[in-house]
Each structure stands twice: as structure tokens, then as C-alpha cells.
Amino acid sequence: MMKKTTILTVMAMTVLGGCTTTDPYTGDEKVRKSVTYGAAGAIVCGLIGATRNSKSARNAAAGCAAIGAGVGAYMDHQEAELRRELQGSGVQVRRDGDQIQLIMPSNITFATDEYNIKSSFYSSLNAVAKVLYKYKDTNLDVIGHTDSTGKDEYNRNLSYQRAYSVADYLQAQGIPANRLAPYGLGESQPIADNNTEYGRSQNRRVELFITAIEP
Template identity: 50%
Template sequence: MKRKIMHLATASIVATAVLAAGCQTIDPYTGETKTASATKGAAIGAGAGALLGILTGDDSKDRRKRALIGAGVGALAGGAVGNYMDQQEAELRQRLAGSGVSVTRVGDEILLNMPGNITFQTDSSDLNPQFFDVLNSVSLVLEEYDKTVVEVVGHTDSTGSAEYNQALSERRAATVATYLANRDIDRQRILAFGQGEMQPVADNSTAAGRAANRRVELTLSPITT
């Protein structure tokens, strides 16, 4: 899915550094030897800040995929794409069952809708503690399916100014992206930006509608030739 990105931002996010441990495995989709990193714990809290760069432009996702292929990540082709995404979707549904996160398949992409009631407190970009388990589960899947690019998009309701909401949505997207990166997901696989109040999914004139609009969406796309 293509989105017009309206704002370039870099956000300061508090993160705990993690170390990667590698071992050689065989990729079940391509037969290639790859290095699989052991999953490490990570948390967002008070401490030293980290900066997350944000790519912009209608083709930002495609440019990131090309860069990853150029760096030797490898790519999927033909019937392997559908099989790869089918298995990834099934594992996400299993791990996220009962979490409040919806899993939607759109062609060869998977959309994870993470509502505001489980992600952030009102007017805050600090992760809710109960959201850690959700992101940990997503990280485990992304680590296994390493030919996937992750687009993290923050959204708000229409309360407050458009400029404030835009900045808040960017901070929230960057927080989620940084958490994933600190769970051993290659930063080059992650894009993050905010859409503020520009893409509501419900009526902002009602409390329920505003709650639905305060969300973070993750779109998972395969790296293909």
C-alpha cells in the first residue's frame, strides 16, 4: 500500500541497547544460508535517547527493499511469496490471538492494527507496559521471517491542532519502530512515519470513533525481486 508522506521527522526515543548473537541456519524459502540472531529483551524507558531516521516519498518502501536486496538480504520470487506470507500470517494470528490487535491480509501484505487503548496513554508516546508483550510477539515473527519490510504508521484523532497531532503520531511511530529495532530487528527493514489526524477510520465526533482513530498500524511487505 502506497501512502503520501506529508512530513519528515526524526524523533528522540529512549531505548535499551541490545547485543545480537548469531548462528547459521538454512532459509526454508530460498535454501540460502543465513545468520539468525537470538532474541534479546528490550524496553523503552527513561535513559539515553536514540534517533530513528525516517524515509519519505511515495517509493520509500520500494527504495528500502532495493537497498536490502543490494546488501545481500535476498528476495522472494514467484510462488514462494504467497507461501511465505501465508505462514507469516498464520503465526501472527496465533501469537496475537486475544491481544486486541487485528491481523488483516491484503494481497501479499499483512496489516496489524494496534488500537490506542493498548498502545499509548492519551497524549503520550510512552508505550503502555501491556503493549510490550504484543511487540515482543511481533518481533519473534519478524525475526523468523527476515525477508519482510515493516512500515510503522502512527495515527491520532482530531483533538488538538493538526500540527500537534502530526508530531505526536510521528513520536509514537518512532517509539514502536525503535522498540522493534531493539528486539534485534534490522533497522533497515523498518520504516516509520506519522499521519496525524489525516487518515481516520471512524467518526471523530464520538468518543468511540476517536478511540478507534488513535492507533498504530504495521504493514508487513515481502522483499521480492
């Protein structure tokens, strides 16, 4: 058994040694995060096979495959499924490293000055919940935004209520509350010009940030 463990460890170190990137500022070599995740999974899964019977190893195979895929691949698959499920819904899907962002404009989610979700948007949120339920190793920030029309305190409260409405709906579809963190930022983070109707419509939105849980 010791021989098997040693071989697996050496193999993992070899993988790590061959998959590094150089920091452009310091010149130091760093192992890519997804590679670290995958190699660590390879060690764990290898030890399962080396120390337990074949039935136990087979039962662990699905989990080992997910670990070995790495954070990047895990988020790649989730992004692809979200894009497929939300095609034509009006929800924007963006990717930044190991984080996925969903942008939900208020014109498809809420009536003016309301925080109750439009029934026509249920199917889109159901599609989001379906994917989030499948990919459990993520945390979810639900952030509400408004345009600059009206008083700041009113806008902040409205954005908070809208974020909570989306979070509550997702929770009702089976997403655990401990994965969901709703916030209301009011008019403080515009993405377009509040001096135009089009710009204001872009600023009125709910964003869902899907972030991989670090191993």
C-alpha cells in the same frame, strides 16, 4: 551437466505455462507472482544440485524450500503465526494480497497524549518481533495516527513519536533498522467518525504494514 540444466529449465517453463491468469481488462495472460517466484527458485535450486556436490545441495535445501514456496505461501505462514501469537491481545491482523497489516489501538499501546509504550503491551510487541525476526524477507512501515482533537501540527508530531516508539522497540528486539520505516500521519487518515468517542478511539492507532520484498 548441460542435459540436467536443460531439463530443469524446460520443467520450470512448463510450470509457468500452466499457471497463468487472464487480465480482465486487457485479456492478456500473466503468470502469477507467487508462481514466478517459485519457479525461479526451482531453477536456481536445481542448478545447485546439478553443478555442486551433494553436500552443498543439502546445505542449500532449507533456502531452496523457502524460495520455492513463493511469496504468497511465505506471507500465509507469517500471517498464521502472527494471528496465533496475537490472539486476545487486541491487535487486529488483516491481509491484503502480499501485505499483512497489524492495527494497534492506542488504548492498549499508549496512555492519553503519551508516546511511551505501556509496559502491559510489551508482551504483544515481543510476539510481533519474534515473528518478524523469523520472516526476514519483509519491509515494515510503522505508521502513527491520531483523532482530530487538538491542533493538526500537534497531532502529526504525536503520531510521529508513537510510530518511532514502536519502531525503536522492535529494533531493540533484533529487527534491523533498515527494515523499519516509521511515519506520522496525524489526523489525516481516519477510519471512523471523529464526532463520537468510539470513532476517535479507533482513529488513535499505530499500524504496521508488513510487505514482502520482491525477489
